[in-house]
Amino acid sequence: MEAGLSLKRVAGRDAPRRGGRDDAPWERGSSGRAGTGGARRFVGPFIIALAAVAVLVALDYWMNAGRIYRGVEVGDVALGGKTPEEAREIVLRRAEGALERVELRGGPEGEISFDARRMGIDYKVRETVQAAYAVGREGNLLERLGERLRAAYGTVQIEPRVDYRPSVARQRIEEVASRLDRPPRQAEVNVYGSEVDVVGSREGYRVDVEATMRSVGEAVEDMSGEARLVGRVLEPEYTTAEAERAAERARRALDGELVLTYEGRRWTVSPAAIGDSLDITARDGEFRVGVDRDRLRENLSGVYAAINQEPVEAGYEISGEQITVTPSRTGRAIQDEKLLGAIEEGIFEGRREYRIPVAVDRPELTTAEAERLKPTDLLATYQTNYLTYDDSPGRVENLEIASEAVDGTLLAPGEVFSFNELAAPLDYHDTKVIINGRVDTAEGGGLCQVSSTLYMAANLAGLDVIERHPHYAELPYIRPGFDATVWFGALDMKFKNTSPGYILIREWVDRSTGTVNAAIYGRPSGIEVDMRSEKVSETVDEEGNPVTTWITYQTVRKNGEVVFDGVLHKDVYKYLKPAAPDAPYDERPVN
Template identity: 50%
Template sequence: MARVSVREKKVAGRRVSRGRRPIRRGGGRAVRAVVLACAALSVLVALDHLSSSGEIRPGVSVGGVALGGKTPEEAREALGSLAFSRGEVRMTGPGEGAAIPARRLDLRFDAETTVERAYAVGREGGIAERISDRAGSLLGFGVPAEVGYSRQGARVWLRNVAERETAEVRDASVGISGSDVTVTPSRRGYALDVPASLAALDEALRALRKETEMVGEVEQPRVDTAEANAAAGDVREAASAPIRLTSGGQAWSVPRSGITSSLEVVGGDGGLRVELDRDAMGKSLARAYAPLTVEPVEAGYAVEGSSVAVTPGKEGRRVEEEKLLDAVEDGLFRGVREYEVPVAVARPELTTAEAESMKPTEMLGSYRTDYSVVPDDGTRVENLGISSEAVSGTLLAPGETFSMLDHVAGLDYNDSKVIVGGKETTADGGGLCQVTSTLYNAANFAGLDVVERTPHSAQLPYIRPGMDATVWWGGPGTSDDLDMKFRNTTGGYLLLREYVAGDGHVYAEIWGKPDGTEVEMHSEPVYMDGTGSEWVTYQTVERDGEVVFDGELHRDAYEPLVDGRGEAIPPTDVPVAPVDP
């Protein structure tokens, strides 16, 4: 019987060693594969080294010059034949571009260092890096050239180019002058990016290229030349022949220049379009159809003795301009050259019938003041006549406001006595306040709405205190205008009459349509002494028998009147005129 070692035991037909790990046969195969691969790689590296020993790797190039398979000496000779450092460097742009002599850039090409870089491809770094570079060289491996140049010189040059190449964008436009139609072409905008262009120049030089593109921002015009040319063609087509206007057997024409000057080219989201300038075309058409226009005659009034007669109105004729312009605007761009002028009746604002219905037929209110109480050499009475005539005959439409200043200011008056600031002096237009006060009271007694009135500073003998009104348009002692205004609150026209009579009075009359208005007015003193006075004016207004106002109209305070010698005349010494002279 065989002996069995205590360290071995036969189990299931295998011998197992105690205390030892079993050997895995699969792990041995992996180790052998790695060893074989390394051996193969070593052989390949060795063969690759032997095949390219002393030569630049295949596929390596510099600036488009293939250096693969050449020795460094051969590569230097190939690169040395380049005239890279001479000639000029050109940068293309949106315009003509620019070129700079290589000598201005102090351009230098270092062939020795460049060849060393090319020879180092696949020979530097770890095995994996070398193998990657060598594999890449088979597909083409560009090596940057060692190039030196003056970057400051390039920067200065590019800045100068930027000043010349930079341009504001310009939209194309159409100009119209008379019959001439011109087109200003569009221009794209351009702004050179100097730092980015410097980077592009550097990249090109390292690739031994002496031409590259400038870097910048291009802005395209919103309206290009083609659009402007098309719009100009539309203008020329619209004005290709005169416009003919006809009416009632008559004919007129608008020449081509008149058409052209009435067209305008406007821009929008949809591009350029040609439109009709209606105001300009209206002026051209108006010159042609002026004979068709007949102004209407307004109805009016004439005073004949104590009655008012209507002066008849007359219809006129007017061209319906907007209607004609609509037709021209619609047809002009469709080739329509002849248009019938639409004519309508022009009615006067006040027709004969309307004037008859609103005719002043009765005197609504009147008043008179005594001018004989004021000493005068004749100049003041003459001023009374001038200002009265300026007022008399005025027609006031319903709702219209009468202004005394609008009628009497600035006329050719005589110098005579006036009251300014309560002082008697001599100035141009003495007597106007008496005419104003007389008309003011006539308006009140007619029941009209007085909207502006200023009393005098002192009592005057020709008008009762509280019932006076002054008018002034600047002069000694004041720079503010004083006016008297009233509004026509009736439903018909008012006729104002004022005149100077030989009986020593100024008369004012307001004629209109009867409206059932009755007015009473008077004034009473609150106090009156040597220092001054205060008067209150009362008014009662009835319409168709019904009292619509009854009370105090206003209160006025008066100072002593200072005469031409500078002496004060107390109110108690000034004659008080009656309510109804």
């Protein structure tokens, strides 16, 4: 059991006692004569005073014999003049409720009653009365007289003697708190189909355990048995009233179906679909009712599907050498933000009908423009023979794979053609290639013949070649200076359509003649191109192998007038060495 807890400082009887001897009531003088004279002057009155005090003490003792001195109180109960038995009855009556029950008043339940012992409270009535009776009767003479005087002319408070275990009381209060504490319930606004439902708010509550403990301590001290359950009401941030206001706004939005119109057509949107599109959010103590545009767009998907259509570009269909134009089609698209914004603004104001705003989306290449730019004439052709170099099945199939990747390509005015962009993603056979100046085997043999054939056709068509690389060595299937090697990821062959219209690129392999063929169709431009190449030198390298230098010339006429006549490029070719099994790859293959 814990020690008794004092909730007030003890005065009077329970105050600390002073120790030490009493000083003499007079002092001896510095000379015998003078001291003797002073003593004689004061002896008489002093003896009279002592006699008076003795009489008063005797009278006080006779008047309070067997009774508690007047002015002595326990808590706020006056016990002065009572015998110990009478005082005990008074204290018992005063503490009767507190001895048995402790009432916690306040809080959501109004009043909660506990057995005093379950609260850790056990009053010691007999000991309390004994302490009150002992006032003025214990200690030395001066202490007893002092306590009696204080009792006679004031009040001496005696704390009730009680065994109080605060830890037990705290446990009971915490049990109450666990039952009464609850967070506030926030109001809610929910939309189910076309119906709006409000969940009301509710106050919460939180017990202040420390403040309630202090009140219990005061009740123990004054033996009232009545303490306050101290707590705080927790107000919800979102109240029922605010939810009802938001619900009213939502109900206005659901008051009937929406009607959308476009060019004589009519669509309706049900209140349930509208409800599914509402967005209700709680923020800063308020409900905001708006429109979730993504969900509204989903609920209008049928309308979008009926109206929106992508524009169709005009195109070309190729059948042999015949080119026909496929017609274009104008597209249209609902002006999404404009429509949804209008609905979001008007739906809460009672507007039920909306005209759908639609924007026209025109194709970049219309039918008329495609007809104007349609390739109509053969601009140039070129041919190489693969029988003079390697007609193995794998290489011939590679020639066909790469040619088919290029064949049928349409190039708009100003557009750039890239051979690698079309040919690189495909799979090829391992066939003869030239690596580091030696004949070897690797994937993709034959692609350079396809690119070289197309390179010459592009030159003869008067197109602007913007990337070309020569081979390592002279090759039998094409004249030096007319070749264009490719290497995926490093070397490409590119040209730009500088003609006044679309060009159509055709490329194919003719197995009957053993040739690779390239042809370019386009709009007549009045341009004629001649190509020729000459060997200008022949030397040997450090190992005595021949090295040749070739210059390629080009003459360009426009409407019969020469606009260019000069060197197109200069190339150096090295000797083609025998195969070496361990020869490393380099960045300049020949195939």
